[in-house]
Amino acid sequence: MNLRLIYLYRNLTRNVRRTLLTCAAVGLPIMIYVLSMSVVHGVDKFLENSAKQLRIVVTQKTSIVNPLPQGHRRKIEALDPTQQRLTAVCGVQWIGGQRANDPTPLSLMAADHDSFIPAMPEYQLTPSEIEAWQKDRQAIIVGSGPAGQMGWKVGDRISIVPTLPPYRAMEFHVVSTAPDAPDNQSIFFRKDFLDEELKKDGFPEGLVSFFFVKCASKKDLDDFRQLIDTTFAGSLDETRSLDEKTFMNEFIAQQFDLPRNLAILSGLTVFVAIMAAMNTMSMNFRDRIAEMATLKSLGFSGGFAFSLIQTESLLLCSLGGLIGAMVPFILFTFTPAKDFQVPLIVTLVVEMSTCLKALGIAVFIGVVAGLWPSWLAMRMHVVRALRNLE
């Protein structure tokens, strides 16, 4: 056993250059894998929360851009007067925005302040934050993404210029940066404040981009999703209701389908790593045919030769995988890179579980890469191999 360990160590250090090159050739694809999958997981986590929250999103039937009248809220609420099955209906108007002299787009939305808290429990506001939100008309909840980017803190007075009416700078008071919200990009302020500002400038008020309808159970979600659309069928403002996950997915799929395409890409990189590692192992084997033959002629079994090459391949790839997985993990956990934003979707979080999975893939690459040479070594005909040597 000891002999084998020494032998393995010697093999890996025999051609240090080759070992390092292979580690790099395996490590880099693993790094790409880790980065891509981290984005995919970020999106998944976001979607999972959407599913878990049991919310219906009600939009205008012809297009998400067309507004619905605010009055729909009462009609939806009336579908369940007990409020046991539909627990909250929150109207939200997307207005988007930018800071003055800064083109970074902000996902600014106005929400019904009275139903926002029960409809969006995942924001986990503290009692004092809730109190501030209820009391202050200019209250705003800034997602941790933009809050970090712009350096906004609770208690700050901030100014945002919406891209929709009233089209002029609006002043807000930050009451929370919602550090625990799965959606860290959105910014919510109170709709009564928006309507008041719209009225001042003579713009139409009381419009809603979509309603979030919080349901008590999965069954309620399915029942009411259809019931809402039937209720408004034939009216001037027909609706299209979806569960929140489907709604979000429709958006993401139209934004270059980032999750799907990154998954394809990471699959390809794993493939590249397999080929790179396979190349090294076959070269190693070719260089050591004589040695293998000698070992076998000394009485070491074919299984020994097989396991020797397999373990070497495994070690080599795991080492590369370890480096490839740890670099992004450290980079995006402990350095300033951790605030990096994937456009529109998530803050990039490299999770330990992704890294472990990548390491597992590196081990798999090691097994696959070593398979052919170790098979050859096991089946090698000693006499023929020795005879062929120069």
Add this chain to the structure above:
Amino acid sequence: MALPLTYNWRNLFVRKLSTSLTFAVVTIIVAVLSILLSFAAGINESLRSTGNPANIIVLRTGATAESTSIINQAEANRVLQAPNIAQDANGRAMVSQELCAQTTLPRKDVRGIANVAVRGVDDIAFILHKEVRLTEGRMFEPGKLEVIVGKAAQERYQHLGMGEVVPMGRSGDREYKVVGVFESNGSAMESEIWAARTNIMDSFRRQFVSSVVVQVKDASLAREAVGYIQGPAVRLKAKTETEYYEDLTSKTREIVILTSVLITLMGIGAVFAVANTMYAAVDSRRREIAMLRTIGFLRRSIITAFVLESLFICMSACLCGLVVAALVSGMIAKQDFLSDTTWTVLAYDLKMTPWTIGVALALAASVGVIGGLAPALRASRTRIIEALRKA
């Protein structure tokens, strides 16, 4: 004296497995690079070819796109006073009021929906946007519920065939008949549906327009008109069309950045893979190299030979990768994306531009040279006596 090329060529086939594995690595990387770049090139092309530098697009101050802009009639009229406005053959001012609405249509190829832009225009719009021309059918008649559809939109979304009916309007109950198809040199407008402005205003119950497009007599006069419109007389936001569509390409910049990061990482990985193979090639041929040196080949020739060998692998893999990329891009050519500025879909075709191909060739060449150089130098430094004696 240089070594004959057949020497390198034949050597590639001595180590078939190594050569083909390295070949495959470079092929995949080149293919991925080219496809990613084709995405960026396709989007850029569709947005760049939109817009005439003499056309000024006027939006509400604060709005970032036509779809979020609201301009009322009084404001639209003030734009008419801007200086240097061109006139058409009938002496009309070249000012086009346009209304941007949206309608959701099912996609043709995959499941899902698309938020398609609907543009309500007057007949003067076709003089301002002269690149828009009918390729099939006829123009819509004002007053009738008729539309003409962009070619890119027709290719991607349902209900847009000639003679088909598209439900539109605020309640989705106005049925517009498709009477024509238009092209506009592959610009962003080809992703849209066009109809008479009065009809669209009525169907979508909008009492305003989204944008006013003004054509000045000459592109060089655009600055003055922009200044007037943004000034106290009108107080609206004005940009030349070229600038407006340039701004929409910010999305491409994100893809290009992402692509560059990934490609740099993959490229470095490829360099290592190639270097590894070439080192092995050098190591196994020490005697041969010593022999070549003995019979009078210079170090320089040995270096050239090994770098050439590495280039052989990389460049042939590059060609193969480009072919793969062309096939794949061909299969998935018809793309679109939901712009986060306009909230409508912008169609584009994946394009393998000369630039894409150039970048791919450059990547493969540098991988070949960088990956081959160190091993080649090592080969050239082979100690002749020792290498020969060892055997």
